[in-house]
Amino acid sequence: MDRSKRKQFPNVNVNPALTFVFEVGFRFPKGSWFMNRHIAAVAAILWAQSAIAGNEFHIFPGDAAEEQLQEALILAEPGDTIILADGVYDIRNGLSLDNPDVTIVGAGMDRSILSFKNQSGGAEGLLITAGGAILKDFAVEDTKGDAIKIKGVDGIAIVRVRTEWTNGPDENNGSYGLYPVQTKNVYIDGSVAIGASDAGIYVGQSENIIVRNSRGEYNVAGLEIENSYYADVYANELTNNTGGILIFDLPNLPQQGGHSIRVFDNKSYANNTDNFAPQGNIVGLVPRGTGMLIMANRDVEVFGNDMRDNDTVNVAIMSYVEGFEDENYDPTPKRIHIHDNVFGASGGNPDTSEFAEIVTGALGTPLPNIIWDGVMPLPNFFLWGIEEGGRHSIHDNVYEANPPFGNANLIMYFAARWLHNPSLSMKDASETYPSLAPVSVVIRGVDVNDQTF
Amino acid sequence: MTRRSKTLAVALALLAGPVGAEVNDTALAAARPPANLSEIGLFDDMAAMTPNAAVVPYTISAPLFTDYALKYRFVYVPASAGPAAYQGEDVLDLPVGSVLVKTFAYPDGAGGIHRVETRLLIHQEAGWKAWPYVWNEAQDEAELKVAGKDFALTATRPDGSTVDVAYHVPNVNQCKGCHVGTDGAFRPIGPKVRNLNLAEEGGNQLDRLVASGIIAALPEDRASVPMTPSYEGEAVPLEARARAYLDANCGHCHAPGRPADTSGLYLNWEEDRAIHRGILKPPVAAGRGSGGFAYDIVPGDPDHSILLYRLDSTDPGIMMPELGRSTIDQAGVALIRAYIESLGG
Structure with a gap:
């Protein structure tokens, strides 16, 4: 069976075993017309079974909808599907799913809408604590806290789902729209996140991640990968956020040391919304007008992106600059590889926060397309710079307007102002690195590229 | 049968x-x-x-x-x-x-x-x-x-x-x-x-x-049997009462390997690292739950401590614990306030 056919039968993944049974059990010659016909017949039976294997729970808007939906979320068993009919659902309490391999599907991200405008309980809209969930074609609006949180599971697919705070940017909006955390195998495709007071699409402390074809708008951070390993972030569109794409790592967490992240073919433009994060949140540091910010990660490859019209800077590479007590934490970004991107004009109206002012004071306005804070452990700075094998690599980008690169040398700005010597030299960014390997994400035992959602 | x-x-x-x-x-x-x-x-x-x-x-x-x-x-x-x-x-x-x-x-x-x-x-x-x-x-x-x-x-x-x-x-x-x-x-x-x-x-x-047949025999050395003090016991030192309260109300999620460990804030009775108990610990994903404050606990300054702010709220997007209450535990808030004040030395 060829690959295109298998896509129609995502649950039928038994061909090798069937072949084995026929060959060993019945001794039909491989490839005979008889065997081929039988495999086709068996596949058809299996397909029919898979179509009826799971129960369907049909939920319709109305006064009983919340209780019916939550009851379905509790009673649904592996393979079952919960179907949200067209309409707006008034939900008062946080919903939760704790059984594996359940699908929740609506009539479309603008048609089946779970509205939490009147929410009185629960810290998020929908909480998922079991693996293999597939969410598609619905929306979660106006939750008091996070919109959809997935915690500590293996396998989550979020396809054509929208999370939105409909009142636009506001510090009273919830923190995160799509929020998988401590999760393996995360797949987000064709989704939309609007109005989060932290990150619209946020994947934290996770591994094996694909975020693609999605849009983040009017969030503080459009799309953020934090304390995570092995992520492919591509073909997304980020605009009107404070910052478009963030790749962060923070100390004192169960998983840290973020690495192996590819960010490619995205558009991150005009992310010029004032930072509206509630104070005290690290994302509050992001300057208005940031296309992309990479902080304290290693092995991040950024290519094929188009970034422009960001008022402060297209790309910033930074250390974690807050104080921390964590001997296992490395605050310094390493091996950041940025190539074959197109950078349009940016930096025309930089943010006035302390950090942005220091950087623009050091490197001038408009800022270069890519800035590096130049912060590293002090002994390194005096002896050899970034350690061997840790330097960055920046090459073959198209710079339509501003200078390519600037080292803000903030280490000396803070440590010994008279030695502060910012520079536009590419010296610390001219290593050569191979490309990183693509990430594969497996949901319910099948690679996402071999399934149709 | x-x-x-x-x-x-x-x-x-x-x-x-x-x-x-x-x-x-x-x-x-x-x-x-x-x-x-x-x-x-x-x-x-x-x-x-x-x-x-x-x-x-x-x-x-x-x-x-x-x-x-x-x-x-x-x-x-x-x-x-x-x-x-x-x-x-x-x-x-x-x-x-x-x-x-x-x-x-x-x-x-x-x-x-x-x-x-x-x-x-x-x-x-x-x-x-x-x-x-x-x-x-x-x-x-x-x-x-x-x-x-x-x-x-x-x-x-x-x-x-x-x-x-x-x-x-x-x-x-x-x-x-x-x-x-x-x-x-x-x-x-x-x-x-x-x-x-x-x-x-x-x-x-x-x-x-x-x-009653619920627990098998206790150890002979009864002094070795651990005890969480009552947080209402006046004779118990303030810090022990506060930690007993936080253990009972928060520690089942805020502990390593538990549902709220994504925050790195651990309030279980056994936790001894000051940063993980929230002292001068910045929030990770608190959002507006931060109340605009920089740390979970600022020693001596309860009014700028996120921990107290979230105990003292009934807004579902702010309050802690997330479940199990719709009102504020005034006695608990007073206890944690006194505890944070006492940390100011």
Whole structure:
């Protein structure tokens, strides 16, 4: 069976075993017309079974909808599907799913809408604590806290789902729209996140991640990968956020040391919304007008992106600059590889926060397309710079307007102002690195590229 | 047993009347729980909530705040399964067939109580299961409510003042929001030896639980038996009371491997690292729960400490704990305020 056919039968993944049974059990010659016909017949039976294997729970808007939906979320068993009919659902309490391999599907991200405008309980809209969930074609609006949180599971697919705070940017909006955390195998495709007071699409402390074809708008951070390993972030569109794409790592967490992240073919433009994060949140540091910010990660490859019209800077590479007590934490970004991107004009109206002012004071306005804070452990700075094998690599980008690169040398700005010597030299960014390997994400035992959602 | 003899046995049991009946171990082992609480036979007299002889009442030293509800706890261990072995750390390993029973009630204004719900945690072969039962108006039966239920009621605080409560009977998933082990499986929270080690009329509760066949023998060196102090005990040092309160109200999620470990804030009794206990620890994903403050605890400055801000809120996007209350525990807030003030040295 060829690959295109298998896509129609995502649950039928038994061909090798069937072949084995026929060959060993019945001794039909491989490839005979008889065997081929039988495999086709068996596949058809299996397909029919898979179509009826799971129960369907049909939920319709109305006064009983919340209780019916939550009851379905509790009673649904592996393979079952919960179907949200067209309409707006008034939900008062946080919903939760704790059984594996359940699908929740609506009539479309603008048609089946779970509205939490009147929410009185629960810290998020929908909480998922079991693996293999597939969410598609619905929306979660106006939750008091996070919109959809997935915690500590293996396998989550979020396809054509929208999370939105409909009142636009506001510090009273919830923190995160799509929020998988401590999760393996995360797949987000064709989704939309609007109005989060932290990150619209946020994947934290996770591994094996694909975020693609999605849009983040009017969030503080459009799309953020934090304390995570092995992520492919591509073909997304980020605009009107404070910052478009963030790749962060923070100390004192169960998983840290973020690495192996590819960010490619995205558009991150005009992310010029004032930072509206509630104070005290690290994302509050992001300057208005940031296309992309990479902080304290290693092995991040950024290519094929188009970034422009960001008022402060297209790309910033930074250390974690807050104080921390964590001997296992490395605050310094390493091996950041940025190539074959197109950078349009940016930096025309930089943010006035302390950090942005220091950087623009050091490197001038408009800022270069890519800035590096130049912060590293002090002994390194005096002896050899970034350690061997840790330097960055920046090459073959198209710079339509501003200078390519600037080292803000903030280490000396803070440590010994008279030695502060910012520079536009590419010296610390001219290593050569191979490309990183693509990430594969497996949901319910099948690679996402071999399934149709 | 044949079907007919089973029917006969049930009929005889019914004829014998509820008093002296046995707990229905078969119902406890079933995949789906009975629709009515009375069918399980935990109480000889439902209306009076008189427990079956094998169902043992107990209390814990530092309970969770749940909107000033009165709580009545019972534990049942089948005689055939034998008692749980003594263990100083973590929750008692109650055998399969055991049930933890907790009834939530409020004073009825006439000297009695009005029961709202009874939660069962049942230890089955496949693990622990949680089911909430909601009491009827007549107070003689409670009905299974898988998806939970909401009530509006009025509670009385210890100082005599009243407060409106949006009481939420949690659904089974919400139960698991807190009742989950590091392995992701359902588990009880309260019955740890250190929470059961308390004085009661006639002696120490642990001795009664041993005599009732719930716990096997205690260690000979009784001084080695751990104890969480009561956070209401005036004689207990302030920091110990505060940590007991945070352990009871937060530590079941805010601990390594637990649901809130994504934050790195650990409020369980055993945690000793200041940064993880919140002292000068910046938030990770608090959002507007930060209240605009930079740290979970600023020693000496409760009014700039996120921890207190979230305890002192009823906004679902801000408040902590996330579940189990719709009002503010004023005494708890005062305790944590005093504790943070005291850290200022």
